[in-house]
Amino acid sequence: MSATAKTYGLLAQFDTAAGIFEAALKVRDAGYKKWDVFTPFPIHGMDEAMGLKSSKVGYFTICGGVTGFFTGMTMIWFMNMFDYGLVVGGKPLFTPLFAFPVSYELTILLSAFATLFGMLVLNRLPKLYNPLFKVARFKAATDDKFFICIEAADPKFAEAKAVLENAGATAIEIVED
Amino acid sequence: MNFPLIFKRLLALFACAGLLAFASARLLAAEAEHEAPAAGAAADAHMEGAAIHHTVVSAEAKNPTYFEQFLYSYLTAFMFCLSIVMGGMFLVIVHYLFDAGWSVPIRRINEQIAALIPWMWGFSAPILLFAPEVYPWWNIDPATDHALNVKKILFNPISFRVLLMAIFGLWTFMAFRFRKWSIAQDKDGAAIWSRKCRFQAAWGIYAFAFSLTVVVFLLMKSLMHQFFSTMYGVYYFAGSVWTTLATVYGIMRFLEKRELKGVIFKNTVHFLGTLFFAFTVFYAYIHFSQYFLIWNAAIPEETFWYVKREAGSWWGVGMLILFGHFFFPFLVLLRIDTKMSMVTMGPMIVWAWLMHYADMTFNVMPVLYPNGLHLTLWDPICWFGLAGFLAWRFWRNYKSAAPYPLKDPRLKEALNHHEVPAPGAAAAHH
Numbered sequence: 001m002s003a004t005a006k007t008y009g010l011l012a013q014f015d016t017a018a019g020i021f022e023a024a025l026k027v028r029d030a031g032y033k034k035w036d037v038f039t040p041f042p043i044h045g046m047d048e049a050m051g052l053k054s055s056k057v058g059y060f061t062i063c064g065g066v067t068g069f070f071t072g073m074t075m076i077w078f079m080n081m082f083d084y085g086l087v088v089g090g091k092p093l094f095t096p097l098f099a100f101p102v103s104y105e106l107t108i109l110l111s112a113f114a115t116l117f118g119m120l121v122l123n124r125l126p127k128l129y130n131p132l133f134k135v136a137r138f139k140a141a142t143d144d145k146f147f148i149c150i151e152a153a154d155p156k157f158a159e160a161k162a163v164l165e166n167a168g169a170t171a172i173e174i175v176e177d
Numbered sequence: 178m179n180f181p182l183i184f185k186r187l188l189a190l191f192a193c194a195g196l197l198a199f200a201s202a203r204l205l206a207a208e209a210e211h212e213a214p215a216a217g218a219a220a221d222a223h224m225e226g227a228a229i230h231h232t233v234v235s236a237e238a239k240n241p242t243y244f245e246q247f248l249y250s251y252l253t254a255f256m257f258c259l260s261i262v263m264g265g266m267f268l269v270i271v272h273y274l275f276d277a278g279w280s281v282p283i284r285r286i287n288e289q290i291a292a293l294i295p296w297m298w299g300f301s302a303p304i305l306l307f308a309p310e311v312y313p314w315w316n317i318d319p320a321t322d323h324a325l326n327v328k329k330i331l332f333n334p335i336s337f338r339v340l341l342m343a344i345f346g347l348w349t350f351m352a353f354r355f356r357k358w359s360i361a362q363d364k365d366g367a368a369i370w371s372r373k374c375r376f377q378a379a380w381g382i383y384a385f386a387f388s389l390t391v392v393v394f395l396l397m398k399s400l401m402h403q404f405f406s407t408m409y410g411v412y413y414f415a416g417s418v419w420t421t422l423a424t425v426y427g428i429m430r431f432l433e434k435r436e437l438k439g440v441i442f443k444n445t446v447h448f449l450g451t452l453f454f455a456f457t458v459f460y461a462y463i464h465f466s467q468y469f470l471i472w473n474a475a476i477p478e479e480t481f482w483y484v485k486r487e488a489g490s491w492w493g494v495g496m497l498i499l500f501g502h503f504f505f506p507f508l509v510l511l512r513i514d515t516k517m518s519m520v521t522m523g524p525m526i527v528w529a530w531l532m533h534y535a536d537m538t539f540n541v542m543p544v545l546y547p548n549g550l551h552l553t554l555w556d557p558i559c560w561f562g563l564a565g566f567l568a569w570r571f572w573r574n575y576k577s578a579a580p581y582p583l584k585d586p587r588l589k590e591a592l593n594h595h596e597v598p599a600p601g602a603a604a605a606h607h
Binding site for chain 2: 101
């Protein structure tokens with residue numbers, strides 16, 4: 001590591017799910033904004049313990065869904081009535097009735113796409129590099145250890161070490177960028 | 178809190194009104210008796226007209242007698258109430274099938290709703306007794322009516338009465354055993370009661386599906402016996418569970434700070450609201466499919482049913498069901514917060530009852546009033562009489578046992594949902 005390496009943040013290790021849950025509450029209540037929790041499995045209530053609001057991804061979903069629905073309706077209207085009118089089975093050239101199954105499918109399809117891509121955008125993924133990967137002990141985040149990382153960019157970073165110690169961290173180390 | 182007392186008196190009043198209505202209906206029927214043969218002949222002509230010419234508005238729009246009006250309003254209210262009771266049964270069955278944890282605290286509500294079924298058995302008496310005056314096929318000779326001839330195995334007086342009696346008996350048997358075992362578990366917490374319930378749920382889901390379909394075919398679909406729809410049973414079921422979920426949601430929120438204090442969490446409310454939302458979509462999916470297949474195939478034996486329901490103001494009722502039963506609740510309930518707040522869910526519950534009643538009316542009433550929607554005083558009297566009586570019995574039964582399964586092995590899972598302290602309250606949380 002070069003001597004000029006910038007500090008990325010502080011990584012604190014916890015040994016139990018209950019421990020990190022309580023710690024997350026403390027970090028949240030201390031007013032930190034730029035921090036994250038890493039656990040081997042989902043912990044119920046962690047979103048709220050971290051003070052995370054309901055995900056914005058739903059707005060992407062509804063935009064995708066509405067687009068899909070109207071795409072389906074417009075497409076069938078355009079093809080069957082406007083561009084090349086064709087009578088099938090004595091039915092009207094266009095009615096929302098037979099356009100509905102296709103519109104419905106497109107609603108689902110574009111909702112799913114919008115949800116997936118909206119999620120990637122909101123999570124800033126794909127991300128090929130994260131300074132945490134350089135920390136040896138961080139590998140245990142996929143096994144049996146729990147971590148909190150407070151980034152140096154947070155205005156309250158100066159007191160971060162004390163907060164994490166107070167929260168019951170079993171190990172704390174500085175992560176370099 | 179003196180709510181239950183007022184509640185009781187109000188319900189007793191409604192029950193009395195219902196009984197009075199029934200008694201007076203009999204008297205009025207005697208006065209109208211001489212009209213009966215003419216009405217029967219008109220019905221025959223009407224059926225033929227439907228089968229051959231698919232007439233939209235029947236020319237012979239006769240005035241139904243008070244007694245017929247009462248019977249049809251009664252049938253509508255009966256189907257409405259039956260849907261809530263059987264919806265309760267379904268929620269109990271599905272709880273055991275999935276071995277669910279979150280719904281343990283509300284299971285006693287569902288069990289008590291399902292255990293109202295013997296009352297429905299009793300309330301089916303007027304329909305069974307006066308079936309000849311309700312069901313046009315009763316007075317038609319199968320030899321003269323092809324549609325009836327091929328369906329006479331089901332649509333004949335003996336099958337009608339025997340099947341209904343047997344199925345209501347089966348439902349009572351199932352509902353009572355579910356409740357008995359669940360209450361037995363309150364004492365000892367033994368897992369054997371859960372296993373017994375699970376076993377009954379396993380065969381019960383098949384019994385439920387087939388028997389409910391048969392009952393709906395007999396009681397509601399046979400009003401227009403020429404009609405074909407394999408989806409009719411599941412169509413009734415979808416609306417039924419939808420209405421039950423709204424009702425159970427309302428009861429749960431009412432009891433949340435009373436009998437169910439400390440066992441209802443945000444998760445429970447969210448899950449039940451989501452299930453209600455899911456059935457909003459499921460109902461629309463089923464009803465659209467039934468309509469779409471019939472519309473697409475354009476076979477006269479099927480289309481006449483909907484053609485009749487486009488006559489006069491029935492078209493408006495159909496639109497109300499399309500937009501009110503699906504689009505409006507769907508859009509309102511898309512958000513998480515609207516599913517969890519009584520500000521939106523309170524009116525939505527009442528709306529759901531109204532929409533389900535409109536749906537039942539849409540199925541039953543066009544037989545009696547072919548030219549359009551026609552509401553009489555019998556409608557509110559029958560609805561409040563039946564629903565009020567059942568609500569009163571429900572409340573009595575519910576108070577007589579523990580408010581939720583006290584020692585269910587899965588109760589711990591429902592109570593384990595971590596309530597996360599709000600910012601600043603973490604210090605007090607230990």
